[in-house]
Amino acid sequence: MWGLLFLSLLGWSRSVPLHEFKMSVTELIYHPEDHHFEVKIYLFTDDLTEVLTGNPSAPLPTRVQVEQYLQQHFTLLIGGQPQPLQFQSFRQRADQVLVQLNSPQGTIVPQQLEVRNQLLTSRFKDQTNMVYLIVPGKHKKTEALDQQRWQVFFTL
Amino acid sequence: MSEFSTFVDLGFHHIVDPRAFDHLLFIITLCAVYQVQEWRKILILITAFTIGHSATLVLSGLQVLSVPSDLVELLIPLSIVATSIYNVAAKGETAHFTTFAKSVRWNYAIALLFGLIHGMGFANYFRSLMGEEGGFVWPLFSFNVGIEVGQLLIVACFFGLHYLLHRILGFKHRSWNQYVSGIGGGGAMVLIMQNLFA
Numbered sequence: 001m002w003g004l005l006f007l008s009l010l011g012w013s014r015s016v017p018l019h020e021f022k023m024s025v026t027e028l029i030y031h032p033e034d035h036h037f038e039v040k041i042y043l044f045t046d047d048l049t050e051v052l053t054g055n056p057s058a059p060l061p062t063r064v065q066v067e068q069y070l071q072q073h074f075t076l077l078i079g080g081q082p083q084p085l086q087f088q089s090f091r092q093r094a095d096q097v098l099v100q101l102n103s104p105q106g107t108i109v110p111q112q113l114e115v116r117n118q119l120l121t122s123r124f125k126d127q128t129n130m131v132y133l134i135v136p137g138k139h140k141k142t143e144a145l146d147q148q149r150w151q152v153f154f155t156l
Numbered sequence: 157m158s159e160f161s162t163f164v165d166l167g168f169h170h171i172v173d174p175r176a177f178d179h180l181l182f183i184i185t186l187c188a189v190y191q192v193q194e195w196r197k198i199l200i201l202i203t204a205f206t207i208g209h210s211a212t213l214v215l216s217g218l219q220v221l222s223v224p225s226d227l228v229e230l231l232i233p234l235s236i237v238a239t240s241i242y243n244v245a246a247k248g249e250t251a252h253f254t255t256f257a258k259s260v261r262w263n264y265a266i267a268l269l270f271g272l273i274h275g276m277g278f279a280n281y282f283r284s285l286m287g288e289e290g291g292f293v294w295p296l297f298s299f300n301v302g303i304e305v306g307q308l309l310i311v312a313c314f315f316g317l318h319y320l321l322h323r324i325l326g327f328k329h330r331s332w333n334q335y336v337s338g339i340g341g342g343g344a345m346v347l348i349m350q351n352l353f354a
Contacts, residue, residue, distance in 0.1 A: 027287040042287060126175065128166075130285050140290045142159040144166060 022047060022124040026117060028076065030109060030135040037103040039076065039085060042096045043119065051123045063090050066099060070119075076103060077114040083107070109135060112155050121147040160298045163285075167302020170281055172310065178347060179274055182236045183310050185340030186267060188333050189243045191322070192315050197260060202311060204264045208271020209278060210300055216279030217296045228276040230351045233344035235270040240341035242266075243333055278303060 025042040046056035052065055061069075067087045076083045085101040092098075113133075121127045125147050133141040133154045143152045171179050186205065190198050215221035242263075254260070282299050286292050321327035 021281055021284060023284040025285065025287045027289050029289055040287060040289075044284075128285075130287075132287055132290060134289050140159065142162045142295070144162050 022120065022127040023130065024119050024127070025130045025132070026074070026115070026119075027132045027134060028113075028115070030133075032109075032136055034105050035109075036105045036107050037076065037083070039101040039103070041070070041074070041099045041101070041119070042093075043099070045092060045095055045097050047120055047124065048097055051120050060092065060097070063087070066090055066097070070099065070101070073118045073120075075114075075116040077116070078103075078107065078110045080114070109156060112153055114151065114153050115143075115145075116151050117145050118150045121150060159295060163295045163298030164302035164305070166285060167278075167299040167304075168306040169302075170278070170299075171303050171306035177343065178232050178236070179277065180310060181340050181343050182232070182239065182270065182274060183307060184314050184336055185236050185239045185243065185344075186270075187311060187314055188240075188336035188340065189246050191329055192319050197263075198311070198315070200264055201267045202307065204267040205271040205274070206304060206307070208268040208273075209275030209303070210271075212272045212275030213278045213282065213300055213303075214296060216276055217282055217292060221276070221279075223276050225280045226351070228273065228280060230348065231273045232277050233347035233351070235273050236340050236344035237348070239266075239270070240337040240344070243337040243340075246333075 023044065024047075027038075027040040029038045029040070030036075031038060045060065048066070048069075049058045049061060050056040052058075052061045052069060067090075070085075070087075074085075076085060083103045085103060088100040088102055090097065090099050115131050117129045117131060119127070119129055121129070127147060129145040129150070131143045131145060131152060133156075135156060138156060141154050143154075145152060174180070183205075186201060187198060190201075212221060216223070278299075282296065285299075286295065318329075318332060321332060322329055
């Protein structure tokens with residue numbers, strides 16, 4: 001019994017990482033009053049800083065760094081056309097950062113839209129990126145993306 | 157995928173994922189002391205654990221209950237160590253107790269109590285899946301269904317292996333209990349050290 005317990009300790013102390021999960025959440029919220037999508041992205045602060053600086057304990061990255069990173073790793077496409085997302089705000093909320101972006105006003109609710117989300121997946125192979133599509137009067141749509149499946153089509 | 161199947165899938169993979177092995181370790185340690193023929197006790201035990209973790213998952217999901225994740229991540233492996241110590245002390249000799257014998261009823265109560273702790277762990281994960289917009293009652297329900305399915309699969313595989321080793325290969329139940337409890341206790345102690353010294 002104790003021999004096995006010791007072996008478990010020895011083996012697992014070398015191979016098993018601390019139980020933690022890599023997760024981000026993106027909400028795409030359609031605002032019918034001025035016809036645009038609000039995009040809210042929640043990222044764990046330490047994961048974002050690790051990806052951008054290589055050090056999870058580094059100070060919070062600058063707005064420019066975050067904006068550039070999002071432009072490279074997150075795309076909303078309507079009718080096959082990438083939408084120019086305007087950076088609205090970037091703030092810390094508990095252990096996460098919340099980034100808010102807006103699509104241009106006058107965006108008509110499309111029949112189908114596409115999301116390409118590769119946030120943090122280059123660094124964390126077990127990263128899960130939740131994507132929610134919220135359009136008033138329609139059921140909320142939910143998808144869980146990851147390193148292999150980083151693109152999703154929503155049909156309304 | 158629908159919202160229901162997405163969250164069932166996330167709940168299922170959260171509990172069976174070997175990288176997040178603390179819940180898995182607890183379930184096998186909890187079951188180690190029992191044999192297949194004690195299925196009534198196992199059923200009540202798993203039900204008690206399920207009631208416990210569902211209660212705190214729902215309360216935490218609804219933001220009625222909030223416990224720091226660092227504390228939860230420490231309490232979960234402590235619950236595994238306590239269970240493995242009990243198993244070794246019990247020597248895998250529960251078969252002669254009736255389903256509702258006093259000492260067995262105590263086991264059910266402990267499973268319920270430890271279920272409350274593990275539910276807080278599930279809730280920490282669940283909260284990280286959610287944003288601010290839209291309801292989360294249906295996702296919470298779906299996520300819990302996924303956890304239950306995963307839990308039942310683990311229990312079925314565990315007792316399938318036990319049956320194979322015990323009935324066909326003649327492996328003694330007492331040794332099985334000690335091996336499994338040793339793995340559970342050892343793994344949990346690694347988690348405790350990682351929590352305290354990481």
